[in-house]
Amino acid sequence: MPFCHNCGAQVAETAKFCTDCGARLNDKLDDINEQLKMLLQVGIIKNDLPLQLRGWVNDLGLFVQFRSIGNLGVLKAGGMHRSYLDAKFILLDESTAYTACEIEKFDRKTWERRFAHLVRPTHEIARFFDDRSEEGISEHDGVALTQAIQHFKKTGEWLGLPKKSSV
Numbered sequence: 001m002p003f004c005h006n007c008g009a010q011v012a013e014t015a016k017f018c019t020d021c022g023a024r025l026n027d028k029l030d031d032i033n034e035q036l037k038m039l040l041q042v043g044i045i046k047n048d049l050p051l052q053l054r055g056w057v058n059d060l061g062l063f064v065q066f067r068s069i070g071n072l073g074v075l076k077a078g079g080m081h082r083s084y085l086d087a088k089f090i091l092l093d094e095s096t097a098y099t100a101c102e103i104e105k106f107d108r109k110t111w112e113r114r115f116a117h118l119v120r121p122t123h124e125i126a127r128f129f130d131d132r133s134e135e136g137i138s139e140h141d142g143v144a145l146t147q148a149i150q151h152f153k154k155t156g157e158w159l160g161l162p163k164k165s166s167v
């Protein structure tokens with residue numbers, strides 16, 4: 001079930017307006033749902049990353065914390081010391097698939113101004129390291145990653161990470 005981009009309430013797939021706050025539901029609806037999926041994945045991967053590698057993900061300034069007890073997942077995301085988005089998930093399995101989500105806190109204004117644009121880079125970096133957790137990062141990949149992050153910080157343009165090198 002998707003969520004209202006304005007208040008976080010669950011809405012029907014086909015709904016044109018939120019039944020809670022009356023906001024018109026449009027493509028922004030997909031944005032927040034896509035972001036939730038990515039954040040959930042970042043949170044799960046981060047828990048498995050070696051400690052020093054979490055710094056790479058944190059480097060973009062997005063705080064993502066995910067914990068699960070059985071099939072209940074708790075996600076917090078935001079700045080380094082304060083969460084702007086708190087959500088609870090009923091997880092289907094150990095992946096990012098979920099049957100239900102309850103958004104407990106969503107400071108949408110702050111979120112969109114400060115963090116929404118960081119979700120994709122953070123997600124890609126988390127995936128990047130997860131792909132390499134067995135063999136570590138090659139020196140080449142480390143340099144490329146640093147350059148991508150520096151470029152993003154300077155220009156706000158995310159060029160993506162280099163493709164897997166077959167070393």
Ligand SMILES: [Zn+2]
Pocket residue numbers: 004005006007008009018019020021022023
């Ligand atoms: Zn709403």
